[in-house]
Amino acid sequence: MGDDATTAETHRSGFACFVGRPNVGKSTLTNALVGEKVAIMSSRPQTTRRAIRGVLTRDDAQLILVDTPGLHRPRTLLGERLNDVVRETFNEVDVIGFCLPADEKIGPGDKWIARELSEARAPVIAIVTKVDSVPKARVAEHLMAVSELADWAEVIPVSAVEDIQVDVLADLLVKYLPKGPPLYIDGEITDEPEDVRVAELIREAALEGVHDELPHSIAVMIEEMVEPDSPEATKDVLEIRAQLFVERDSQKGIIIGHKGERLRDVGATARAGIERLLGRRVYLDLHVKVAKEWQRDPKQLGRMGF
Numbered sequence: 001m002g003d004d005a006t007t008a009e010t011h012r013s014g015f016a017c018f019v020g021r022p023n024v025g026k027s028t029l030t031n032a033l034v035g036e037k038v039a040i041m042s043s044r045p046q047t048t049r050r051a052i053r054g055v056l057t058r059d060d061a062q063l064i065l066v067d068t069p070g071l072h073r074p075r076t077l078l079g080e081r082l083n084d085v086v087r088e089t090f091n092e093v094d095v096i097g098f099c100l101p102a103d104e105k106i107g108p109g110d111k112w113i114a115r116e117l118s119e120a121r122a123p124v125i126a127i128v129t130k131v132d133s134v135p136k137a138r139v140a141e142h143l144m145a146v147s148e149l150a151d152w153a154e155v156i157p158v159s160a161v162e163d164i165q166v167d168v169l170a171d172l173l174v175k176y177l178p179k180g181p182p183l184y185i186d187g188e189i190t191d192e193p194e195d196v197r198v199a200e201l202i203r204e205a206a207l208e209g210v211h212d213e214l215p216h217s218i219a220v221m222i223e224e225m226v227e228p229d230s231p232e233a234t235k236d237v238l239e240i241r242a243q244l245f246v247e248r249d250s251q252k253g254i255i256i257g258h259k260g261e262r263l264r265d266v267g268a269t270a271r272a273g274i275e276r277l278l279g280r281r282v283y284l285d286l287h288v289k290v291a292k293e294w295q296r297d298p299k300q301l302g303r304m305g306f
């Protein structure tokens with residue numbers, strides 16, 4: 001009785017992302033929240049398709065910090081909007097942390113992000129970062145200015161470097177997560193073999209935008225990863241050869257796209273993710289094959305490592 005039942009009923013789990021201009025302390029804060037064990041990887045498709053920056057696992061909650069790719073104020077087209085990926089991320093997470101450093105005045109970039117965030121589905125916590133770097137009076141002034149910028153769910157001053165209020169921020173983020181069991185078993189995230197994570201990134205890229213047409217009919221097999229200094233190498237970067245399996249010719253057509261355009265995009269997206277995951281340059285050789293009814297064929301499944 002007691003603890004387990006209570007924990008199961010009150011446990012919260014979900015996703016958060018940090019946004020803000022470059023250099024405002026997002027990475028440092030992520031590390032302070034989750035410790036040094038930051039794993040960058042693709043996530044399970046049933047949860048979110050974003051790269052994970054870190055997971056904070058406590059008895060009462062699990063907070064998964066996901067990456068927000070490329071939040072840049074457009075300089076060219078006046079009134080251009082956020083790209084879809086960023087907006088999608090805002091709609092997938094349960095809570096957003098908007099970082100504004102105490103040692104810099106609120107600028108046009110911050111105002112632009114604030115406006116974009118006002119359309120996000122998730123509640124936004126305004127985080128005043130680096131409070132250790134300025135006098136208290138300045139922090140107070142900045143907090144006022146930030147509060148007036150928009151109608152935030154919360155406003156909180158923190159210092160990741162001096163560990164000021166980082167645990168309070170964790171509590172605040174957790175407060176906005178839905179009730180539910182942990183989504184990741186601790187350790188699972190980093191223990192996966194590299195090729196499985198690489199395959200998952202390719203699969204994710206292939207499914208991007210075509211979920212309904214190709215629900216589960218895609219499998220990826222990594223044939224080889226060739227180091228540049230090995231005798232088989234033909235490139236001076238890590239060469240990855242992968243097969244993408246679909247069940248039907250029509251699905252192959254969808255993946256490849258008109259004149260191979262879609263497959264090129266899939267390759268480019270997957271390669272970018274893989275390069276970030278592995279922290280090195282990669283050449284990705286991707287082929288699509290029809291493996292009919294592979295999901296029902298044990299031999300094929302075996303070959304694909306299922």
Ligand SMILES: Nc1nc2c(ncn2[C@@H]2O[C@H](COP(=O)(O)OP(=O)(O)OP(=O)(O)O)[C@@H](O)[C@H]2O)c(=O)[nH]1
Pocket residue numbers: 020021022023024025026027028029129130131132133158159160161162
């Ligand atoms: N004094 C102080 N400096 C900090 C704090 N947090 C981050 N910094 C410094 O601010 C700089 C930028 O921090 P990052 O965490 O890399 O910022 P970021 O927002 O992730 O930057 P991008 O990756 O460029 O978007 C680094 O030099 C950090 O050491 C803090 O709490 N206090």
